[in-house]
Amino acid sequence: MRRPALAVFGLIAALLAGCGASPGGDGEDTGAKAEKARESSKKIDVAKAGDITLTVWDQEVRGGQRKQIERLNAAFQERYPNVTIKRVAKSFEDLNTTLKLAVSGDKAPDVVQANQGRQIMGQLVKGGLLRPLDAYADAYGWADRYAKVLLDLNRFSDDGAEFGSGGLYGLSQMGEIVGVFYNRDQVPEPPATFAELERQLAEAKAAGDVPIAFGNLDRWPGIHEFETVQAQYADPDAVRDFVFAREGATFASPENEQAATTIQRWAEKGYFTPDFNGTGYDPAWQQFTRGKGRFLIAGTWLVADLADAMGDKVGFMLMPPRQPGGPEIALGGESLPFAITSKSKHPDVAAAYIDFLTNADAGRVLADTGNLPAMQTDAEATTALARDVQEAWLTLTEQEGMIPYLDYATPTFYDEVSAAIQRLLAGRTEPEQFTKDVQEGYAKFAERR
C-alpha cells in the first residue's frame, strides 16, 4: 500500500513542477511592440496581396446586423477574389467570454470585435494582443469619417492604463443611442422639457396607465434608465472623466445624487411597470408595443422590432433637457469595434477589410438593412422611426452630447453598478448611500491600477 501512495505523491510533485510558472503573459514591453506595429503598418493594394484567408470573429448575428455583414463580406470577396473571409459568428455573450483565450492562442483570428471598455478591449491592449490602428487611420483618413467622441471610445494608451485617449484600437460600424420611445396614440404631444415629461408621467399614472415600460430582471437595463436621467443632471464631461477614470473623477457627486433621487422617486410613485425588478427586458418592451406603457427608455437596437410591431404609432426622441432649449445629452455609443489582433499575419489586408466595413458604401448598406450608421454618410433612413433616430444621432454627434456606458469604467463595474441600481430602485438604499457604494468599488479599482 505504501508504494503506490508514494508513486501518486511523486506524480503530484512532478505535475506541480510542470506548472511552476506564473500564468499568462510573455513579459514583452507592450509600448515598444505597439510602436513597431505602427511603423510597419501600410495601406496596400489588397488585390496584389496573394491568396489570403482572413479569419474574422464577429457577433453580428441578429436581423439587420447579420444582413449587413453578410452583404459586405460578400462584396469584399467579390472585389478581391484572392481573399477568403472565414467568418466565425458568435453571440455577444459567447464572443466576450471566449475572446481573450482566442486572441492569446497560437491560432488567433485576424480580425475580432472587441467590446469597448476595460473589461475586454482594455485587457487585450494591456496584454499586447491588439494592434494599434493609428497608422492605418492616417492612411485611410478614418478621422474624417467619425466624430471625435466616437473614436475616443475605441482608444487606449498602449499599456492599457488610460481609456478614452491614446492609440486607436478599433472601428465601429453602427451607432446606438438610449433615448425615449413613445406611443403616439397615448402621447399626442411629446414633452419638450424634463419637467413636462414628469408631468406627463404623473398624468399617465393618475389615468391608470403604465407611464414607463421597464423590466430590470436582466440587470443591465437599469444602467440605461439611470444614465438617461443622470445625463440631465451631471456635466457630460464629468461622466466621461469618470468612465475614462481620469484624475479626480468621482461618482459621489451632488449631481449623481440628484439623478438617483429623481429616478428613485419615479419608482416610488409607480412611474415604471409594476414589479419591474422581476420583469424581463423583452417582456417589458413587448408590453410597450401592446400599449402597456406610454414611454419606453431603451436603445436604438430595438428600432426594427418596435417598428415591426407598432408601425408609425411609435416615435423616438432624446430625453428632453431640464432647461427649455438646453443641450440634449444622452447615453450613446457605437457597436463593438472591429480590431486587428497582434498575431495576425496579414494586418494590412485586415486594415483594408475594416476600411471596407466602415466606408461610405458600407454606410449605405447599413442604412439599407435598417441599422444606424455610426460614420458620416449620405444614406437615407428607410422608415419614419429610423429617420427620428438618425436625426437624434446627428444632433448628438454634432453637439458632442453623448455620454458613454457606465459599465465601461472598471472590469467589475457592471456587476457593482447594476446591483446598486436594483437596490436603489427597490428603495433599499438612499440616493446618498447609493453614490457612496458605487464610488467605493470604483476607488478600489483606482487604487490597484
Add this chain to the structure above:
Amino acid sequence: MAARAASPGEPRRVAYLYLLPGLAVFAAFVLLPLLHTAWIALFEWDGVTAGEWAGLDNFTALVTEPELRTAFWHALVLLLFYSLLPVAIGLLLAAAMARTRVRGLTAFRTVLFLPQVIALVVVAVMWRMIYAPEGGLINEALRAVGLGGLAQNWLGDFNLALPAVGLIATWVMYGLAMVLFTAGVQKIPPSLYDAARVDGAGPVREFFAVTLPGLRGEIAVALTLTTIAALRNFDLVYITTGGGPGDATTVPAFEVYDRAFQSGQVGGAAAIGICLAAVIFALSFAINRFADRGLR
C-alpha cells in the same frame, strides 16, 4: 522464468502496470487541471497579462469579502431546496406508491420524473416565464381565482428571489429522488411489510420502521447527487436572475464564471472553485460516512 513463481491469486507488482493507463487518463484530465487551478489560485491574474504572486490572498478573500460570504450562504440555503425538500417529497411519493396499487403507475412515474430529463437551461427559461409578474402562469392563475393579492414579484423581490430559484431546483430534483426510492422500495422484502402489518403497524409506523431504514443507501445516493447539484448550481441563477436583484441570488459557481470570464479575476475564480470542490468533497464524504455507519 523466475526461480519461485508467486502463487496464483497473490498480488503482484506487475498489477500496478495495468492501472497505469487509467491513472494516466485520470491525471491528464482531472488531477492536472485541478492542480493547475490550485496553482492559478495563488496569483492575481486577469487571464491575459502576466499574473502577480498573491500567496493565499485569494483564499483569505473567501472569508473577508462580504460578497463571497453571501454567495456561500446562498449555496447553503439552496441546499434546502435542492436536497432536503426533494428527498422528503421523493420519500413521500415512494411510500405512497409502495402502499397502494395504482393503475398506470409507470405512466405517473414517467411524468413525475420528466423535469429531470429536460435540459436545465430550458427549465430556467420556462420558469422565468412562469414567474413573470405580468402574464406569468403563477400570478395569472392567482388572479383568475380571485387571489390577486397573493401575486408576487417572484424573481424581483429581494426576499423572494432566492426561494423562488430554489423551488425550481426542487421541481427538477424530486423526480430523481423518487425514482431512486421507488426502486429501493421494491428491493425491501414484502415479508417485512407483512410482519409489520401483522404486528398492527399503521402507515406511519410502517414507513418509519420498514421503508425508511430499508432506503438508507438510496437516501445517501440521493443526498449526494442533489448536494453536488446544489453547490455547483450555475445555470438556474445565470438565466433567471443573473445574481440579482442586488446580490440576492449570487452563488459561488456564478461568481466563478463571473470572475473568470467577465471581470478578469481568474485567480480569485480559481480559489472559489477549489474551495467549492473541497466543500462538495467534504459534504459527500460526510453523507456517505453517515449512511455506512447506519448500515452496520
